[in-house]
Amino acid sequence: MKESILKEICYDCPFCDEEHSIRVKKKISKAKIKDGLVEYEQIVYYCPKEDEEFVPGKIMDENLLRARDAYRTSKGLLTSEEIKKIRGMYGLTQKEFSCLLGWGDVTIGRYEKKLIQDETYDSIMRMIQTNPAYALEMLKKHKEKFEIDRFEQIKTSINNVIRLQGNTLLKIQEIKNAYIEYDVKSDYNGYKLLDIEKINAVIGYFAQYIESLYKVKLMKLLWYADALYFKREGTSMTGLVYKHLPLGAVPIAYNELLYLPAVKVVEEYFDDFISYKICPNEEINLSKFTFEEISVLDEVASYFKNFKTKEIVDYMHNEAAYIETETDQIIPYSLARRLRDFS
Structure with a gap:
């Protein structure tokens, strides 16, 4: 075991x-x-x-x-953490979420602690997650369950989500568009199709467990996670496709990846340049990962956590995957089989 x-x-x-x-x-x-x-x-x-x-x-x-x-x-049902995340999107208590849905006051509390919801209730909660306009409709429908001031606060919160989610959905579509030519499993995507949900979880994992994480370092961590997983399991973890660029391996649509909901980007201004610090935006649910995926993420995070950006870039420059490809060339995953052991 x-x-x-x-x-x-x-x-x-x-x-x-x-x-x-x-x-x-x-x-x-x-x-x-x-x-x-x-x-x-x-x-x-x-x-x-x-x-x-x-x-x-x-x-x-x-x-x-x-x-x-x-x-x-x-069974394809929301986990307790995912239910918490949905009500957290709108700043709702357990009772408020139940009231918004027109359910009993303690229903959501029970789902988050011990009871397993049926498919019908699960589908309704998913609609609240994916369609904030529906959440607003349900709030108005059950307006009598809320104090006037609280009703207005929740309404404002839902409207904010509608605006933010619209931008996120646009970026996700841009990512998908960038990967149109990689819609078949190949050596370029590690024999795995793009998995945006997994990418979001991996980025969130690194943001949560590595302090002082910046944009360039994050891109290297993504490559090492995918490369190490490919070396062990024969497929990539995320389906990302990486290019050989001056600062090492960088995934296609790397700027758009920073708009995924697991993280938020904070601009830090120094004398004559801007750095982009990657901060966690939500608690990562480890049940989204297999044991093998967590093992790889743990190993990559533990080894590189204290590397500065230049150090991890220099380290990546000495990988066969970088040495044997040219600038702007796609880095085939097969080169990850020669990934150096962390030591």
């Missing part, structure tokens, strides 16, 4: 009846949820003195939620 150590903490061990160093581990487990058996990431505590594992009550509840979310994912 695959597992990894997340950290060590000082904890009151139930086996030793004293506080000492405990390892917090993550491993893949199986659980029976409704009509199926699902794999999920379980967090366990490990006592090295007694060579025994245990799960505190709070962690057990979190593990159960992970198992339910794994089931939801397998």
